[in-house]
Every structure is written in structure tokens, then in C-alpha cells.
Amino acid sequence: MGDEKQKSGAVLKKIKGSVRSIFIYADGVDMWLMSLGFIGAVGDGFSTPLGLLVTSKLMNNLGHSSAFTADVFIHNINKNSMVLLYLACWSWITCFLEGFCWSRTGERQARRMRARYLKAILRQDVGYFDLHVKSSVEVITSVSNDSLIIQDVLSEKVPNFLMNVAIFFGCYMVAFILLWRLTIVGFPFVLLLVIPGLMYGRGLIGIARKMSEEYSKADTIAEQAISSIRTVYSFVGESKCISEFSTALQVSVKLGLRQGLAKGLAIGSNGIVFATWSFMSYYGSRMVMRHGAPGGTVFIVAAAIAMGGLSLGASLANVKYFSEACTAAERIMEVINRVPKIDSDNLEGEVLEKVSGEVEFRHVEFAYPSRPDTMIFKDLCLHIPAGKTVALVGDSGSGKSTVIALLQRFYDPLGGQILLDGIAIDMLQVKWLRSQMGLVSQEPSLFATTIKENILFGKEDASMEEVIQAAKASDAHNFISQLPQGYETQVFSFLRLCLESHHF
Ligand SMILES: Nc1ncnc2c1ncn2[C@@H]1O[C@H](COP(=O)(O)OP(=O)(O)OP(=O)(O)O)[C@@H](O)[C@H]1O
Ligand SMILES: [Mg+2]
CATH class of the missing domain: 3.40.50.300 (P-loop containing nucleotide triphosphate hydrolases)
Incomplete structure (x- = not known):
């Protein structure tokens, strides 16, 4: 028992920790943006139940028109229409805050995260790449995919979650204020209404994850074939690669079928809402007959209960994205916090005044x-x-x-x-x-920029004289200076020129 408590405590701590790791790249401005975005999302959510509240009044105004004089009737309608108009302005402002602030902060935090992630990867020692990175594609996809997952959560899913939770609470509060008896009777239907959302969230999460794993296996096959295309051609291995690629995709096709089934069930189960309506209409009509409840109110309470339940389900559907973002954030944190044994960022070691080269x-x-x-x-x-x-x-x-x-x-x-x-x-x-070392490796590689920039890669702060000196030392100066743009020639046009003049 005690063990279990400790375990669940540890799990809770871990969840808290990993949720925090999503927001770890936020600065002061982001905090402001997120606070305003929070107000926007909750305000946006509350505008739905408030709309329902006013609509219930309007419906009752319309339903009881015969009970009022024309003036009172028009006055009531005007008053409630005006409230709806104010609500429209309120909604415009809150939606703007929600959309603008969360998108902006998502972009800002993801940009910072990408830069730090790539910096951390470039800091790792070669052994790390040998052991953990199977292909360059993997690094690039992990930098962009992981940060995209988090950016999507920050700019879309968090506000969506907050808005739906606010709709849920707002709707049930309004329903309770309007007709508490009907609300209490209708409350158990929340559980049924949450099913579609939960199925979306929980049922599809595993399948989606497995599918992306399978796709990445297929991607690795394609990437390896394309990066060693000469070997593939020389061994006439094209059809083998294609069949391996197709086999790898087979699993994801099967998963896709399962995903379709799960999605169909999830969408199909939305029909539960009609069953709720049916029950609420039955019970509501009894309340109209026996307790004198106004028809408009009964209608709106039923609508609020249905809408609240569906919104709660929709908000829970976001939980899968949160858990994905937590995993992505942990992966990023792991790389960022990893201090390599051979750390090129560590400036502590000794620096010799003069090197003779023994x-x-x-x-x-x-x-x-x-x-x-x-x-x-x-x-x-x-x-x-x-x-x-x-x-x-x-x-x-x-x-x-x-x-x-x-x-x-x-x-x-x-x-x-x-x-x-x-x-x-x-x-x-x-x-x-x-x-201190100059290296011309077995497989020389040039970056897609000017010749000068490529030489400067060895020493960023070198002067033009030093660049020319280096080119002279490798016997390339004469050739480079004959080029129309000299050291400013782009490498691609340089390679083309080389090919044209049969240097290679
Ligand atoms: N990153 C690596 N991980 C594991 N083994 C490696 C790695 N790089 C090289 N090896 C292995 O280490 C051994 C020595 O390789 P190395 O590249 O130093 O040989 P080399 O003398 O430079 O050969 P070549 O003349 O082909 O360039 C080889 O058996 C090679 O397969
Ligand atoms: Mg070698």
C-alpha cells in the first residue's frame, strides 16, 4: 500500500516535471502572453454558456409574447438582443486574445527551443552520434518534429483545452442556475457524452504513435538508399530497396485500418447526444407540466448539458497531445542537459602559448x-x-x-x-x-555558400589575406582568382564551372 502511494507520488511528480518542461523556454514576455491567452481562452469558453443564458431568456420572451403588452414585449426582446450584441464584442476580444497570444508565444518558445536543441546536438561528441543517431534525417526530424509537437500544443491545444473546460463549467453553471432539478437529472449523461472525446484521445493515441514509428522505419530505408545511391545502382539494388520499403509500409497500412475503425466508432458515438436530447425532452416536458418550468429554459438547459458534456470530451481529447508534448519535451531536455565527455563548449582546459607540433x-x-x-x-x-x-x-x-x-x-x-x-x-x-589542426578529409564536403565562406569555416575571424594564403597553400588561389566572382563564387556554380572546365 505504502509502496503504491510512493509510486503514484513519483508518477505525479514526473508528470508535473514533464509538463513544466514544455514551458521551460518561456521568458517574461511569454508569461504575459500566456496569461492574456488564458484570459482569452476562458473568456471565449464562457461566451457560449452566456449566449445560451441570454437565448433562454429570448426564447421565453418569444414563447410568452401573448402574456405581455406590445411595448413590454419589444422592450424585452431589444434588451436581450443588445446583451447578445455586447456578447459578440466580448467574444471578438477574447477570441482575438486567445488566438493571437497563444500562437505568438508558441512560435517564440519553439524558436528558442529549436535553437537550443540544435546547439545541444552540435555540442555532443562523435561517440554520441555513433551510438544514438542512425541517420542525419533522424536528427533533423527530431529537431523539427519534437519542437513542432510542442509548438502545436502551445499554440492550439492548450487554448482549445482551456476553452472547452470553460464551456463545460460555464454550461453546467448556467444550467444549474436556470433549472437545477433538470441539471442534476441530466448530469449522469456527461459520462456518456465524454465517450466520443475519450475514444478520440485514448484509443487513437497508441495507434498514431505506432504509425509514426513505422513510418520512420520506412523513412530510414528510403534515406539510406538515397544517400548511398551509387552503391544501390552498382548492385542493381533498386527493386530490393523498393520491396523493403513496401514491406515496412505494410504494418502502417494495417494500423491505418485500425485507426479508421477507431475513428469511425468515435465519430459514430457522437450520436449519443440525440439519446440525451430524447431523455431531456421527456423529463423537461414533465417539468413544464408539473413544475411550471418555462419551455425556453428547459430547451436551453438540455442544450447546455449536451454542449457541456461534448466540450468536456473535446477537452479530454487534447490530453493525448499533452502527453506527446511531454515526451517530446523530455527528449529535448535529455539532449540539452547531456554534457558530453568530450565537451567542445568547456573552455576550462589548458591553452598553449606556442605549439611546435610534437x-x-x-x-x-x-x-x-x-x-x-x-x-x-x-x-x-x-x-x-x-x-x-x-x-x-x-x-x-x-x-x-x-x-x-x-x-x-x-x-x-x-x-x-x-x-x-x-x-x-x-x-x-x-x-x-x-x-590548431588543418584537415582535408577523405570525403571533402563543401557547404552551399561562397568559396570564401567555405574557407572561413576553418577560422571564422580570418582576414581576407589569410583566406588567400590558405587557398595558395592548397594550390587553389590561381584557379579561384580566375573565376568571374573570385572568392565570392557560390560553391554550386563553382562545381559546375569545375565540371565544365574538366577539372574533375
Ligand atoms: N565510427 C566508427 N564506428 C565503428 N567502427 C569504425 C568507425 N570508424 C571506423 N571504424 C572501424 O575501425 C577500423 C579502422 O578504420 P579507419 O577508418 O581508421 O581505417 P583507415 O585505415 O582510415 O581505412 P581507409 O584506408 O579505408 O580510410 C575499421 O575496421 C573500421 O571499420
Ligand atoms: Mg581512412
């Missing part, structure tokens, strides 16, 4: 984190004196690139030490260490 590998042992059983280096010793040009020669897969990856501190060795000028590189500041 490199030493001392009894280095290493295995990639993704394949911990395959030792790449066992007791590797390598000494490269400063200023010496050295070539590492070996079979493919013998570990040449791994030596460089270790020297750049993409990974830490499992044993032994790597020293630069006699100092272990894990004592040095990671950013500084990497900025």
Missing part, C-alpha cells in the same frame, strides 16, 4: 564506442617529432583515420595517452586543440 601516442588502446568488442589499437606507440612530414600507410581499415580522429579528440582512448608537445591532449581545451 605528437606522441603512448601505449594507446582503442575501440569505437559502437563496437566495444573490436579493438582497433592495442598498445599503439607512435612518435612524430615536430616539423616532420609523416605518412601513415596501411590497408583499408587498418586505422589511419582513427589515429587522426583520436588526435582531434573525436574519441578518447580506452588506455594510454596521446600527447601534444609533451602534454596529454585531454588536459587541453577541446576547441583550441581542434583549431
Whole structure:
């Protein structure tokens, strides 16, 4: 018993924590926007029951027209029509506040979240990508999808939830004020009216989640095929890829059928509202006969009970989006809070005044984190004196690139030490260490911007002279300066020019 209490306490704490993680990127302005948005959404919700209240009066005015003189009748109608007009203005203002404030704050918070999320991902060490990220698509979709889920909740679902809850409370309050007896009798119907909303919420949540998992499996197959298109072509693997892709989609087709069935049942169960109406009409008519209740009031109370119940169901349908947003927010928080072992943001390490460039590998042992059983280096010793040009020669897969990856501190060795000028590189500041090295990798990649920007990627604050110097050092200056736009040539047109002039 005590255990259960503790467990439920922990679950409640977790829910609270994860709900908070949705709003963690809100600043002062967002707090204001959310407060005004709250007032807007609740105000918008209350305008429905208030409308019903005035309508009940109007209906009774119309129903009892014969009991009044023409003047009193017109006066009553005018008065209630005017109240409806004021209500229209009220509704306009609250709807505007609701729509504007929540959309604005959703956009602001999601923008901040995306930027921090991407920053956190870029901060991770290479081992993280080896272990956790199967493809670049996964990173991009998780950055945009997760933040879109939260943005959608902030700008659409939260106000919708608040508005529907306000309609529910408002409708039952109005119904109670107008005819408490009928309201109490009609109250149990709330449970029936909530069913459609709950079915939407709970029944469809699992299916939707499974479907998105299945789609992402299919996406990975497509992404892998397209990113290695040459290999696919050379092994004539097109039809194999297509059949794998179709097989992966089969599961989501089945899930889609189930989703359709669940949706059909959910929409179909909306018919319950007519059963409620039927009962309320029966009981309401008894109240008209036996208790002298006005017909307009009975009608509106029945309408309020039906509308309130449906609104409560609609508000509960949002709960699935909240739980999705909590999971997404937790995923984002996990990445943002993850401090990598090799942290390029950590500026604590040592920075050498002058580097002569002596490199030493001392009894280095290493295995990639993704394949911990395959030792790449066992007791590797390598000494490269400063200023010496050295070539590492070996079979493919013998570990040449791994030596460089270790020297750049993409990974830490499992044993032994790597020293630069006699100092272990894990004592040095990671950013500084990497900025000391120039690297032309096996698979050079260019960014879609100008040639100058591509060279500047190595050193953001470099002067134009330094850019030219770097280009000269790699024998590219003459070629680049012959281009019509020189260093400002866009890489794509540069590659096209290269192809046209048969440089490749
Ligand atoms: N990120 C990684 N995760 C797991 N294993 C890896 C990773 N990168 C390389 N390996 C493995 O480590 C071994 C050494 O690879 P490395 O890339 O250092 O070889 P290389 O000498 O540079 O080969 P090549 O001449 O083909 O470039 C290979 O068996 C390779 O499969
Ligand atoms: Mg290599």
C-alpha cells in the first residue's frame, strides 16, 4: 500500500516535471502572453454558456409574447438582443486574445527551443552520434518534429483545452442556475457524452504513435538508399530497396485500418447526444407540466448539458497531445542537459602559448564506442617529432583515420595517452586543440555558400589575406582568382564551372 502511494507520488511528480518542461523556454514576455491567452481562452469558453443564458431568456420572451403588452414585449426582446450584441464584442476580444497570444508565444518558445536543441546536438561528441543517431534525417526530424509537437500544443491545444473546460463549467453553471432539478437529472449523461472525446484521445493515441514509428522505419530505408545511391545502382539494388520499403509500409497500412475503425466508432458515438436530447425532452416536458418550468429554459438547459458534456470530451481529447508534448519535451531536455565527455563548449582546459607540433601516442588502446568488442589499437606507440612530414600507410581499415580522429579528440582512448608537445591532449581545451589542426578529409564536403565562406569555416575571424594564403597553400588561389566572382563564387556554380572546365 505504502509502496503504491510512493509510486503514484513519483508518477505525479514526473508528470508535473514533464509538463513544466514544455514551458521551460518561456521568458517574461511569454508569461504575459500566456496569461492574456488564458484570459482569452476562458473568456471565449464562457461566451457560449452566456449566449445560451441570454437565448433562454429570448426564447421565453418569444414563447410568452401573448402574456405581455406590445411595448413590454419589444422592450424585452431589444434588451436581450443588445446583451447578445455586447456578447459578440466580448467574444471578438477574447477570441482575438486567445488566438493571437497563444500562437505568438508558441512560435517564440519553439524558436528558442529549436535553437537550443540544435546547439545541444552540435555540442555532443562523435561517440554520441555513433551510438544514438542512425541517420542525419533522424536528427533533423527530431529537431523539427519534437519542437513542432510542442509548438502545436502551445499554440492550439492548450487554448482549445482551456476553452472547452470553460464551456463545460460555464454550461453546467448556467444550467444549474436556470433549472437545477433538470441539471442534476441530466448530469449522469456527461459520462456518456465524454465517450466520443475519450475514444478520440485514448484509443487513437497508441495507434498514431505506432504509425509514426513505422513510418520512420520506412523513412530510414528510403534515406539510406538515397544517400548511398551509387552503391544501390552498382548492385542493381533498386527493386530490393523498393520491396523493403513496401514491406515496412505494410504494418502502417494495417494500423491505418485500425485507426479508421477507431475513428469511425468515435465519430459514430457522437450520436449519443440525440439519446440525451430524447431523455431531456421527456423529463423537461414533465417539468413544464408539473413544475411550471418555462419551455425556453428547459430547451436551453438540455442544450447546455449536451454542449457541456461534448466540450468536456473535446477537452479530454487534447490530453493525448499533452502527453506527446511531454515526451517530446523530455527528449529535448535529455539532449540539452547531456554534457558530453568530450565537451567542445568547456573552455576550462589548458591553452598553449606556442605549439611546435610534437605528437606522441603512448601505449594507446582503442575501440569505437559502437563496437566495444573490436579493438582497433592495442598498445599503439607512435612518435612524430615536430616539423616532420609523416605518412601513415596501411590497408583499408587498418586505422589511419582513427589515429587522426583520436588526435582531434573525436574519441578518447580506452588506455594510454596521446600527447601534444609533451602534454596529454585531454588536459587541453577541446576547441583550441581542434583549431590548431588543418584537415582535408577523405570525403571533402563543401557547404552551399561562397568559396570564401567555405574557407572561413576553418577560422571564422580570418582576414581576407589569410583566406588567400590558405587557398595558395592548397594550390587553389590561381584557379579561384580566375573565376568571374573570385572568392565570392557560390560553391554550386563553382562545381559546375569545375565540371565544365574538366577539372574533375
Ligand atoms: N565510427 C566508427 N564506428 C565503428 N567502427 C569504425 C568507425 N570508424 C571506423 N571504424 C572501424 O575501425 C577500423 C579502422 O578504420 P579507419 O577508418 O581508421 O581505417 P583507415 O585505415 O582510415 O581505412 P581507409 O584506408 O579505408 O580510410 C575499421 O575496421 C573500421 O571499420
Ligand atoms: Mg581512412
